[in-house]
Amino acid sequence: MQIILLKDIDTLGERHELVNVKPGYARNYLIPSKMALAANATNKAKLEKLRSEEAAHEADRINDFKALVSKLEGQTLRIGAKAGTSGKIFGSVTSVQIMQALKDQMGIDVIRKKIELPEEVKVLGTYTANINFHPEVHTTVQFEVVEE
Numbered sequence: 001m002q003i004i005l006l007k008d009i010d011t012l013g014e015r016h017e018l019v020n021v022k023p024g025y026a027r028n029y030l031i032p033s034k035m036a037l038a039a040n041a042t043n044k045a046k047l048e049k050l051r052s053e054e055a056a057h058e059a060d061r062i063n064d065f066k067a068l069v070s071k072l073e074g075q076t077l078r079i080g081a082k083a084g085t086s087g088k089i090f091g092s093v094t095s096v097q098i099m100q101a102l103k104d105q106m107g108i109d110v111i112r113k114k115i116e117l118p119e120e121v122k123v124l125g126t127y128t129a130n131i132n133f134h135p136e137v138h139t140t141v142q143f144e145v146v147e148e
Contacts, residue, residue, distance in 0.1 A: 001020065001021060002038075004038075065133040065137040069139040075141065077143035101143065126142060127142070128142050128143075
C-alpha cells in the first residue's frame, strides 16, 4: 500500500514522502496514529500544495536569517567576566553568555545550541564564535572578554 508520511519515521522515510508499506501496518498503526495518509489522488494533490507552501516558508526563513547575518557583520560583542591578576577568568565563557550578549546588546534571539565555540574561552581577550542559523546560513561573530 502506498502512503504519504506526515512525520519523519526512521525506518520508513522523511516527512511528505511517498512510500510503500504493508497494508496492515498502514491501516492499523500509521494512519490511526496520524503518522501517514493513504496515497489517493486527493491526498497527492494536497501533498503537492504542502510541498510548495513549505518551500516558500523555508525561503522566507532563509531570508530572515540572512538579514540577521548582515546585522551581525562587523559587530563585536563585549562579555564581562571576573578575572584574576594574570588575566585568567574564573570559569569560562560559554554559549549561554554569548546568547545573552546577543540578546542584550543587539536584540537578536539565537538558540544557544546554534552557537559553537571553536576553543575554550578561559583568558581575557578577543575570540570568535560560529553561529549556524540554518544549514545554508551561518556566520561568525567576534566577542571580547573583558574584566568586570
